[in-house]
Every structure is written in structure tokens, then in C-alpha cells.
Amino acid sequence: MASPPASVIVVSRGRPEALDLCLKALALQDHPQFEVIVVADPAGLAVAARHPVRRVAFDEANISAARNAGLRLAAGEAVAFIDDDAVAEPTWLSRLVAPLADPSVDAATGFVRGRNGISLQWGAARIDRFGQDHPLDAGAGGVFAPDATGPVKTQGANCAFRASALRAAGGFDPAFRFYLDEADVNLRMQARTAVIPDAQVAHGFAASDRRRADRVPLTLADIGASTACFLRRHAPDADLPAAFSALAGAQAVRLAAHRKAARLNGADVARLMDSLSGGWADGLTRPLGPLPPIPAPAGGFEPLPGTGQRDGKVIAGRIWQAGRLRAEAERAAREGQIVTLFLFSPTPRKHRMRFDPAGFWEQTGGLFGASLRSQPRFRLWTFPERLAYETERVGNLRPMARFSPRPSVV
Incomplete structure (x- = not known):
């Protein structure tokens, strides 16, 4: 199955070195016709200027709004997303977007390897209306329709959509500044989704304004806010106080492990749990209106030169x-x-x-x-x-x- 022309969107903020590595790997893709759109802060744009990619200035801590900014320019039939701290295998994009040549398939996701470049970090899962993952035995891969559990969850570091379908759904909701942003799209689109195990990237989990390089969180505010938004939209009958208690319990276990490893102290844990509560309260008040469709771009397709099959x-x-x-x-x-x-x-x-x-x-x-x-x-x-x-x-x-x-x- 031939891979349709694609736009790859990379959002970057505060990680210019990681972005540079990501873009170098994208230049080695065997897909013959794709463009790259970098949505980044000034440091990221300076790195992107060294590569033949399209650039969009964006310097806010809101990955959904940043992705939408890239989507407004994306001229490919398919639009793929990769994190700036991820590195794609040369076969990644062609494999990831090939199933979108089937008009009944509107989304695709691949597997993600972890920091050592070998071990599996994320495989296949479905996402339910409470934001919980359910492992999916994808075998050698295939196309999966939503079922009683929910649709396939697309991993943000490695996913693609039919561009017209994603724009018709309104793209990503800016209420989800970070966390559960793709899951919200999956629940709203209810798409038949291809799982391609061999469409792989290695995800480095680089430091950001939300976590340290050792994966210790700096704030849990966005996790709290996005969880509240997700439940309000997709599970309006949920017992929200009970849901927050469950969320707080899970995060407390996570922080306890970091404290046991001497990466956090008691004051750190208390501060982080306060940020979770503050984020939850914020998420209960964020507007969640209908998302208008995103118009198709007026500009043309700008493919990356020199891609395709290599020895x-x-x-x-x-x-x-x-x-x-x-x-x-x-x-x-x-x-x-x-x-x-x-x-x-x-x-x-x-x-x-x-x-x-x-x-x-x-x-x-x-x-x-x-x-x-x-x-x-x-x-x-x-x-x-x-x-x-x-x-x-x-x-x-x-x-x-x-x-x-x-x-x-x-």
C-alpha cells in the first residue's frame, strides 16, 4: 500500500538540542514525499532554520494549541506527530501513514521504544471514557474499530491522522495543555485506527518545564487539569470527588517511589500534591465548548528534499x-x-x-x-x-x- 503525502508536525519548547537530533533523523526517512513543520520557541526556531523545514513561532506551554498551529499549515493528506525528544527509524513515516490510503482509516499509531533505544516504552492500548488505558493485543498490527472499551489510543510521540478528518474534528482542544490531549482526540473522533508495531521511534524523555531529566515531575498541575477536563467531557456522570481521590492516590504512589530513591523529599512531595489539587480545580472551570473545524491550508506542500530509499x-x-x-x-x-x-x-x-x-x-x-x-x-x-x-x-x-x-x- 503506497504511503500518501504527509506533513510531520514537531512541537518544541526549551529543547533545541533534542529537536536538532529529531530533525536529523527525519531527514533520513524513506518516505518519498513529506514536509516537516516545526512549531517552536525562539531557540527551537533557530535550530529549525538549519534544516529545510517550515517554521511556526509559538512559545506557550500548550501542546494542543501548538499542534493546531502546525495543522493549519499542513498540506499533506496525512499529518503525523512526533515529540521533539524522539528519534524516528528511517521506515517510521512510510509505515505509519500507509494505512491512511484506505479511506475507512482515519488514524494510526506505532510503537515507542524507551531511553535505552531498545526496550518497549509504549505498545498498543485502548482508551476508555475515564481516561484509563487497556492493553490491546495487536499481534502483528492491523486496523481496529472502537469497541465497548473505547477507541485505540494514539501515542503522541508516534501517531498520524487523515488531515481532513482531524481538521473536521477541530484538531486538538487547547483546554488540554498537556496530558490526555491525544486521548481526547481519540474519544471525539472514534476513528478506525491502524496499529503498526514496526513504525517505531525511540523516545528520550528529555527534561522540560514539567519534569526533570530523571523523569521526576516539577509540577502535576497539568495532569490534574487535563484529567478534570477529560472527565467533564467524556464521563459527565463520573463521581468527580472520587475520581480526584483515585488520581491523587496514584500520583502519591508515583511520588513515593521517587522519594524512596532520594530524588524527592517530603516538602517536594507536598508541593507537587498541592499542584495536582490546584490543577484539578483549574480543570473544573476551563471552558469545554464545541471545537470549530480547522480550515484547510491555503499554501502549498513543501516536501523535504532528498528523502526516499537509501542503502x-x-x-x-x-x-x-x-x-x-x-x-x-x-x-x-x-x-x-x-x-x-x-x-x-x-x-x-x-x-x-x-x-x-x-x-x-x-x-x-x-x-x-x-x-x-x-x-x-x-x-x-x-x-x-x-x-x-x-x-x-x-x-x-x-x-x-x-x-x-x-x-x-x-
């Missing part, structure tokens, strides 16, 4: 050869190849995968260590065996060595 290359060696092999990987990336570098140490160290600013993917870890966290902590491998396993594991996500019968092993 893959694998470079592999020992960790003490890292300097020379990274230089080789950088040269190959400059030549336009999709490069994956494997560096193994003679240890049982766990593996990590990252996208290097020089434009290549790098996986490091012990020859005998686990890449998937479900694997044994130690397993004997020869170097060729380990390399063959890892290239097979990753090879479905990005080209490995399209025209090379064997990877380059040093």
Missing part, C-alpha cells in the same frame, strides 16, 4: 576500536547511507541503542549481555553469532546492507 551499511567491532569505527560511520552517513554501528565489549553489559548527531545509529553493550531486557543476563556468543543476531533483530526497522552480502566486520 544500508553495518559497521561492527570491539569497543576499543570505537574512535576509528565512529569516524567510518560518520563518513558513510555523509555519503547518504543508513548506517548502524555495533560496538561490543567482552562483558555481560546490557545493550543500548542511540542515534548519533553525526547521523548514524550506534548500539553498544557486552558481547555476552542482553539487548532485549527479557533475555538472560549472560549468554555465550561468538562475535559473528552476536552480530548476526543483532542485525536480524534491527534489520526490520532500518536497512542493514541492501547491496552488501555481508556486513563490514573489523
